[in-house]
């Protein structure tokens with residue numbers, strides 16, 4: 001298979017049902033090796049050029065040991081813009097969310113360096129000023145992710161759990177959310193990713209990742225999609241106000257979120 005970010009990926013109805021039930025799904029053969037090499041080289045170049053991390057791993061906080069993080073790469077590169085707005089991934093997002101279309105919330109690269117630490121347990125929507133739960137993150141490894149590289153793991157069916165929704169990524173979120181998930185018997189699915197495999201998780205699904213104990217960086221691109229009809233929530237926490245100012249500037253509580261930073265990616 002050549003470079004392809006356009007042709008539809010055929011989801012079957014059982015996969016859509018499984019996503020609705022579990023709050024996440026891992027899909028194989030979403031992107032070809034050629035596609036990942038083509039766009040991945042530019043994503044890596046920009047991640048290394050734009051990240052602002054200057055400290056050695058041992059001197060960083062738990063959050064900063066988890067990964068190098070660069071956001072909205074699509075605004076820096078026409079090639080990455082094409083990737084992030086690609087209809088193949090966007091259509092999967094819309095079909096899994098069971099909505100008529102999706103917009104971009106933001107993208108980010110997440111590179112877990114060799115020796116990089118855990119990604120503490122959390123739910124992404126803690127940070128997002130979004131009024132409904134129709135949001136999904138595509139987690140797109142640029143290489144295979146074996147167990148020792150820190151693949152993303154998911155607490156299946158945790159998307160309706162309220163406990164822990166008020167915790168940002170921290171040692172506290174790791175301790176309290178992991179303990180709560182264990183106490184209530186939520187299954188934690190944390191297997192390796194094949195090359196070309198992509199996971200999708202809802203904004204309220206709890207997830208985390210182990211450390212990178214291997215010798216190569218765990219290079220990952222993510223794209224966060226939201227229902228094309230998404231409105232800004234009427235009551236925002238400080239973290240959500242900060243996100244709103246960055247990723248949908250000008251949109252006000254209650255507004256349809258359709259700023260220039262939130263292009264339509266796919267519509268039926």
Ligand SMILES: O=C(O)CCC(=O)C(=O)O
Nearest residue numbers: 110119124137139209222
């Ligand atoms: O890549 C990671 O380790 C964490 C990713 C994550 O939490 C996310 O994409 O929502």
